[in-house]
Amino acid sequence: MNRLAPAALALATMLAACSGEQPPLQYGADPELPEPRRGLMPDMVIAKPAGWGDRVPLVPEGFEVRAIATDLLIPRQTLVLPNGDILVAEGRGGNAPRLKPKDVIAGPIKAAGTTQVQSGNRLTLLRDADGDGDYEIQTVFAANLNAPYGLALVGDSLYVANQDAVVRFDYTPGQTQASAATPETLALLPSEINHHWTKAMTASADGRRLYVGIGSNSNITERGMLAEQDRAMVWEIDVASGMHRPYATGLRNPTALAIQPGSGQLWAVVNERDELGPNLVPDYLTSVREGGFYGWPWAYWGQHVDERVRPRNPEKVAQAITPDYSLGAHVAALGLDFSSAAMGPAFADGAFVGMHGSWNRADPVGYKVVFVPFRNGRPAGDPVDFVTGFRDDDGTTRGRPVGVTVDPRGALIVADDLSNTIWRVSRVDAPALDPVPPLGEDAGGMDDRDGATGDDTGPGDDEAGTTPTPAPPPPG
Amino acid sequence: MSASIHRPYVTSCPPLHAVLLGGAATLFLAALLSDIAYTRSYEIQWNNFASWLIAGGLVVAGAALVCAILGLLPARRTRHSLLHFVLLLVAWIVGLLNALWHARDAWASMPGGLVLSVITVLLACAATWLGCGAVRTGGAP
Numbered sequence: 176m177n178r179l180a181p182a183a184l185a186l187a188t189m190l191a192a193c194s195g196e197q198p199p200l201q202y203g204a205d206p207e208l209p210e211p212r213r214g215l216m217p218d219m220v221i222a223k224p225a226g227w228g229d230r231v232p233l234v235p236e237g238f239e240v241r242a243i244a245t246d247l248l249i250p251r252q253t254l255v256l257p258n259g260d261i262l263v264a265e266g267r268g269g270n271a272p273r274l275k276p277k278d279v280i281a282g283p284i285k286a287a288g289t290t291q292v293q294s295g296n297r298l299t300l301l302r303d304a305d306g307d308g309d310y311e312i313q314t315v316f317a318a319n320l321n322a323p324y325g326l327a328l329v330g331d332s333l334y335v336a337n338q339d340a341v342v343r344f345d346y347t348p349g350q351t352q353a354s355a356a357t358p359e360t361l362a363l364l365p366s367e368i369n370h371h372w373t374k375a376m377t378a379s380a381d382g383r384r385l386y387v388g389i390g391s392n393s394n395i396t397e398r399g400m401l402a403e404q405d406r407a408m409v410w411e412i413d414v415a416s417g418m419h420r421p422y423a424t425g426l427r428n429p430t431a432l433a434i435q436p437g438s439g440q441l442w443a444v445v446n447e448r449d450e451l452g453p454n455l456v457p458d459y460l461t462s463v464r465e466g467g468f469y470g471w472p473w474a475y476w477g478q479h480v481d482e483r484v485r486p487r488n489p490e491k492v493a494q495a496i497t498p499d500y501s502l503g504a505h506v507a508a509l510g511l512d513f514s515s516a517a518m519g520p521a522f523a524d525g526a527f528v529g530m531h532g533s534w535n536r537a538d539p540v541g542y543k544v545v546f547v548p549f550r551n552g553r554p555a556g557d558p559v560d561f562v563t564g565f566r567d568d569d570g571t572t573r574g575r576p577v578g579v580t581v582d583p584r585g586a587l588i589v590a591d592d593l594s595n596t597i598w599r600v601s602r603v604d605a606p607a608l609d610p611v612p613p614l615g616e617d618a619g620g621m622d623d624r625d626g627a628t629g630d631d632t633g634p635g636d637d638e639a640g641t642t643p644t645p646a647p648p649p650p651g
Numbered sequence: 652m653s654a655s656i657h658r659p660y661v662t663s664c665p666p667l668h669a670v671l672l673g674g675a676a677t678l679f680l681a682a683l684l685s686d687i688a689y690t691r692s693y694e695i696q697w698n699n700f701a702s703w704l705i706a707g708g709l710v711v712a713g714a715a716l717v718c719a720i721l722g723l724l725p726a727r728r729t730r731h732s733l734l735h736f737v738l739l740l741v742a743w744i745v746g747l748l749n750a751l752w753h754a755r756d757a758w759a760s761m762p763g764g765l766v767l768s769v770i771t772v773l774l775a776c777a778a779t780w781l782g783c784g785a786v787r788t789g790g791a792p
Contacts, residue, residue, distance in 0.1 A: 213759065215751045275702040277754035397756040399695040450756055483759040485693040 198454060200503030200540055202557050208476055212452035218537045219281070222288035222572035227594055230573065233564035234600050237519065240562070243303070243310040243588075244597040248295025250590040251373070252431070252510070252578035253597065254326035258348050260302045261310070261580075261588055263597060265295030268322025268338035268372035274398065285534055288572070290593050296320045298335065300351050301597065308601060314351040317344060317358070325376025325432070327385060329414060336374035336387055339366035341412060361385075362417045365405040368392045371446075373509075377432040378414075380439035385412040386422060386463075388429030388443060395448050395483045396472045407471045409443065409463055425469035425495060431511035431578065433526070435462075438552055444508035444528055445498070447475060449535040457501035458508045460528060460547060460554065470495035500554040505533035506541035510579035510590070514546070517585035519602055525549045527561060527587055529576035542566035544576050544589055562589055562600055574598075664783040668722070671715035672739075672779040678708035679746065679775045683768040690761055698760060701768070702753045705746060712743050712775065719782065735781040742774035 201207050227242075234240045244250075247265055254262045273279050297320055302312035317335070325336030333346040335358065342358035364374055364387060371390025378385050391407035392398050409429055411422035428446040435442055441463045447456035448471070456475040468491065470477065472484045477497030480487075502508050510529025514522050525548040532542035542565040545558035566572040574591035582588055586601035664672075682704035689697035719736040721727065749767035753760045 213755060215748065216754075274699050275754065276706045276750065277702070393756070395756045395759075397695060397698075450759070483755075483757045485758040 200506070201454060201457060202501055202503060204500055204554070206457050206476070206501040208457075208479060209452060209454050211455055211482070213450050217450045217535055218453060219284065219534055220537055220539050220570070221284055221534055222532060222539075222542075222566065222575065222593070223570045224288065224290070224593055225571045225573055227573045227596070230564070232562045232574065232589075232598060232600075234562055235521075235560075237521075237603050238600050239603050240598055240600045241308065242596045243308075243599045244299065244301050244313055245595065247299060247595045247597065248292055248297065249290055249592050250295075250299075250577070250595060250597055251324050251592055252326055252375070253580045253588045253590055254328060255580055255582045255588065256328060256346075256348070259306075259582070259584060260300055260351075261582075261597070262316060262326055262333075263299045263301065263590065264320075264323040264326055264335065264578075265297055265299060266320065266322040266324070266338075267294040268324075269369045270372075271368050271370040271392075271398075288534065288593075289575075290595055292595060294322060296322060298323060298326075298353075302351065308599065310599075312351065316351065317353040319356075320358075322372060324373045325387060327376050327378040329378050329382040329385075332414070334361065334376065334378070334385060334414075336364070336376040338364070338369055338372045338374055340364055341374075341376065341385060341387060361414070362412050362419055364410075365389055368398065368402055370398065370402075371406075371428045373428075373430055375430055375432045375443075377434055377441070379441075380434055383414055385414060386410070386432050386441055387412060387419075388426070388432055390428035390430070390446075391471060394450065395481060403472070409441070422465055423463045423467045423469065425467075425471045425474075425491075426463070427471040429463075430509045431529075432463075433511045433513055435552065436513055436515065440552075442511065442513075442526070444502065444511045445469070446507055446509075447504070448472075448481065449505070451475075451481075452504075453536045453538065454504045457504045458506050459498035460500040460502055460508070460511070460526065461498035464496065467496045468494045469498060476501075500547065502528060502530070502545075502547075502558065503540055505536045507531035507533060508541075509577045510544070512579050512581045512587075514581055515583060517583055518581065518587070519585070522546050522561070526554075527579045527581065528558070529579040529589060531575050531577060531592075532566060532572070539566065539570075542572065542575060544579055544587070561587070562598070565591075565593075665718070668715060668718035669783050671711055671718060672775075672782050675708050675712035675715055675742075676772070676775040676779050678704050678711060679742075679768070679771045682708060682749075683765075683772050686761075686765045686768045690765060693758075695757065698753070698757070701764070702750070705750045705753055705768075705771075708771070708775075709743065709746050709750060712739065712746060715739060715782075716743055719778075722782075731781040735778055738774055738778035738781060742771055742778055745774060746771045 250263045252264045297318040298316040300314045300316040301310040303310045322338035323335045327334045333344040340363045341361045344353045344358045370392040375388035387410045392402040408424040409422045410419045412419045426445050429443040431444045473488045474492040474495040509531045516523045530541035533539045544562035546561045547558050548556045565574040575593040577592045578590040580588040589598040682701045685697045685701035722732045752764045
């Protein structure tokens with residue numbers, strides 16, 4: 176890793192010199208898209224991993240941040256359980272073979288910018304029993320999973336999206352360890368090659384359906400079209416039967432899914448294709464329309480044709496839907512959750528997005544958590560930095576954000592898969608940790624949201640002791 | 652064997668050099684054929700084949716370049732040594748550009764990759780011709 180880093184930097188510097196000035200990223204509903212551009216080599220600037228030391232990420236005024244778990248085994252996504260416990264999915268997946276000399280060369284260079292620990296393949300549970308913000312209990316909830324990523328709680332069922340299947344554990348509030356060593360399999364997921372292996376997941380507001388994001392098996396069909404069978408789409412899985420159908424297609428790599436409070440609408444963040452230049456193609460946040468086709472591989476950002484795909488398919492291009500909101504090209508959005516009133520007035524209406532950060536851009540972007548403000552249920556305005564300080568301008572990178580989850584007690588849980596840390600960003604004045612009635616109103620606002628991840632007893636019943644409050648029966 | 656053997660002519664090309672030149676030209680030619688197959692079928696595996704064949708061609712041509720440099724030594728120099736070396740060097744450089752071009756994903760490698768493959772093959776064949784075909788009569792090598 177350290178041997179490769181200088182080489183990667185030298186390469187990057189050389190390439191940066193070639194790429195000239197780069198216009199700023201384009202955000203929002205109508206980004207200005209440049210012409211596709213790719214030189215002899217792709218722009219590559221790889222993160223130089225460094226420890227946090229005494230430092231912590233930077234958060235807005237009125238918030239504080241603390242590491243509530245360290246030395247995990249590649250934390251990706253988190254789930255806040257009804258009693259305030261946090262489940263962390265840890266692991267690394269994918270078994271894509273190296274097809275070309277390029278893969279042999281670029282693979283180790285890119286890997287230098289990620290953690291070197293082994294895949295945990297487990298769920299860790301974190302508990303703050305006394306509500307002081309210190310998660311003093313840490314247990315392995317379940318082990319021997321296969322690169323778990325998406326998590327959803329529906330009633331007494333905890334669903335885990337492994338890289339090859341959705342599995343189910345029984346969950347009783349207060350549990351620190353799953354009662355069964357081996358979970359039941361609800362549905363197998365496409366897992367051949369698994370170029371993009373992460374299986375994002377969320378549950379519908381009524382808890383009867385699971386939505387699972389399945390990424391493409393290539394950047395842009397360079398593994399052939401046959402490898403893209405059942406890829407680049409969101410599946411809808413019926414919880415009762417395990418049957419599935421494609422819910423929306425043409426989504427290159429839907430890395431996080433969330434249900435919007437109130438409307439029950441499914442939203443996704445999607446990672447778009449590389450090697451078309453520094454400002455192509457924007458990663459995006461979008462509401463996901465049932466039956467919608469979002470372009471991949473034939474088109475990007477609506478109906479812009481990607482000439483790298485043969486044979487052409489003008490009919491599919493014509494069907495392609497333009498996504499709702501550009502997050503900027505190459506930011507690598509991997510986390511998404513809707514906010515709530517518990518996050519304070521400035522961040523009450525909108526969505527948090529975790530950005531893992533770029534590799535294919537001479538001037539790196541991402542490496543932070545942003546807040547996308549919403550108005551009337553739609554994104555409105557530029558993203559606002561919420562957690563930063565992961566990367567310095569000289570390339571020193573202490574962390575890379577992945578999953579973000581809003582804790583109904585007024586905090587954002589951020590998984591950092593470079594430093595293997597879980598960060599908790601909470602409000603300083605902390606009505607969040609104070610189980611007083613005004614927060615009970617927030618709980619009302621949270622009901623729809625938490626319907627997505629299970630039955631929350633609401634932030635009002637902040638766990639003061641170790642005795643968990645039983646969850647009410649599932650809705651419907 | 653006695654020293655009485657007298658060859659009427661010698662090539663400037665030792666057997667190892669000849670094998671390397673033939674290998675490089677063949678690999679580059681195979682890459683070109685794979686490129687043609689890809690452009691006709693859109694079957695991505697041909698594109699993968701071409702990438703590896705070019706990489707192999709570069710390795711073998713690189714070894715041949717070392718031989719060509721040795722061929723520039725006064726004791727071995729012939730009429731075409733310099734031109735052979737230059738052509739082989741240019742073939743190698745174009746081959747390297749071709750390898751990078753083939754690293755572009757899917758159809759992004761085309762049609763530029765095909766054009767570069769044609770140029771590489773022509774240069775490699777010309778270099779081989781000059782390196783192995785050159786003869787001179789009599790005398791010490």
